[in-house]
Amino acid sequence: MSPNLIKNGFILAGLSNIFGVLICSKLLTNDVMMNTQPGVMGFFGLISIVLWGFAYIAVSKSYVHVRWLVGVFVIEKLAYVIAWISFMQSQSLGAVYEQDFLAGVFYTIYGANDLTFMLFFAFVFLKRENG
Template sequence: MRHAFIRNGFIAAGLINILAVLLLSRVFTNAVIPATDPVVMSNFGLLMIVVWGLVFLAVAARYQHVKWVVGAFVVEKMVYAVAWFRWITTHEVAAVYAKDLFAGLFYSVYGLNDFLFMLFFAAVFYQLHQAEAAPLAQK
């Protein structure tokens, strides 16, 4: 993957985290999102998603220097994707839509988004690992 594509991927991950949470939670005033999954998606949890978004943005231009931070992003996205998968397979998202459209949208897509960005961050981590290992193989 090219540097510009990867940088833009980090920017997209950051902006999606920040803007989706702020929009769909109505800047933390949507009570349905935290009530639906109070352990993972409390207002504090939503705030931490915004913080992760800020970190993705902070790393965008210099990701190639922080391979293990990128690895942590893989784990972070995996945790949210697994939490969503467990939720979506044991709850009815239609019931959430019945309470609030924005909350329904949030619960419909957040795990898919996290899964896709987990794959993106994993590919970046792998690429960084390969680039780091290549000079060692030549010795």
């Protein structure tokens, strides 16, 4: 994977966090989204996801020098994948869609999105060129 592709992967990860949250949460006003999984996706949780997005973008040009921070990104994404699996096993996605379409979309895709970027960050973390 080329350095430019990796840089763009970090930017894409960041933008998906930032815009995914801001769009689906209707600029942090979507009570259905926040109340469906409040311990993870409450107001503070959504702000945190946006901040993680900015962190991914911030290291997009220097990821080689912050290998262990990229490792933290792997663990952070794993936590969200586990939270999503827990949600999918314990709640009704259909009920979320009935209350709010954008919240339903968010809960449909956030686990797959986080799994994808967790694998991307793991690949970057394990690359031999990292310092």
